[in-house]
Amino acid sequence: MSELLIVDDEPEFLDELLEAFAFNGVVARSADSAGAALALLEANPDIRVVVSDIRMPDMDGLVMIDTAKQRYPARDLTFVVMTGHAATADLDRARAAGVRHCFPKPLSFEDLQGAIEEALAEK
Template sequence: MNEPRLLLVDDEPLVLEELSEGLAALGLPCRTAGSAAEALELVQRFPSLDVVVTDVQMPQIDGIELLQKLAVRRRARPLAAIVISGRAALDRAVAALRLHAVDFLQKPLTPEEVALAVRRAFSIIEDAAPGAAPVQSRPKYLEALVAARADRQALFKGDLFSDPAWDMLLDLALSEATGRQISVTSLCIAAGVPTTTAMRRLEDLQTANLVERTPDANDRRRILVQLTEEGRRKMDAFLERQASRMGVRLG
């Protein structure tokens, strides 16, 4: 019998049991750890481990600190990391990106969701050339950037950093990365500013040839917004630069 290549870490016994049993049924047997300290011991004992799925919120040593310790102990053959959390926080997301996390999952989740992320992680490990930077899912990377808006608003309040045009570009880039269409109304609401202000900034973006509006083929009363080729090229260039600074490649 082959040694498990997957390590699942969570301080909630029921979650650990449910996910490990579900993953085993899906052909992904795993070792389990109820704490970061136990996870470190298992990684030391079983060098066959290639992927770690860890909760962020854990007592004593949290998931981010665990990844930091693993990065030091497994420099020669780093583990691919998948982070799970009950809440998307900017500092946690950025910290995990810097530690080469390849995916983020939000609780509550199913074994099927975890299995999909784990198989992607195994694929990255098998496809990556020696010395290549880890690959980060483009939609997940964009979600982390979009989450910054909510965190910024929660921490600082007010309109100190109001920038609806940039928020719109991020929302449009994320919608394209996830295969979703977005309407003018939805885009303006998501910008978090008065509709008249959002519409003015949308006009500015259109004048700058960064976005375009088209009628919805299924509902002519609904107007869709998308990035132009120029807007898509510039957003791609921005994302690649930010990812490069964090030492990851976007997939």
């Protein structure tokens, strides 16, 4: 059972995050697209924290977050975003969507891990 889902369309980056979290004792599920993330949320009600890239080819990460909130209003989901293109408009949209933390890429794994551990501890 994993309460963490990581969503990123860059396979190498996704693998690095999964390895780093596993090394630190956190098991996570992963999705390489927003559509796959929504399918995992549907199939795995134990997921509580979602870390997502904002810009992905199939669906914007913020649209995916809004969709997840609409589909699962009773679930206590926490969202964290990361982006290599931290435009002010994207960060404003993320805050408006209720995203807890926004991390620019390249990101500090320690900062991300701290945010995830904090969110999981609250669940």
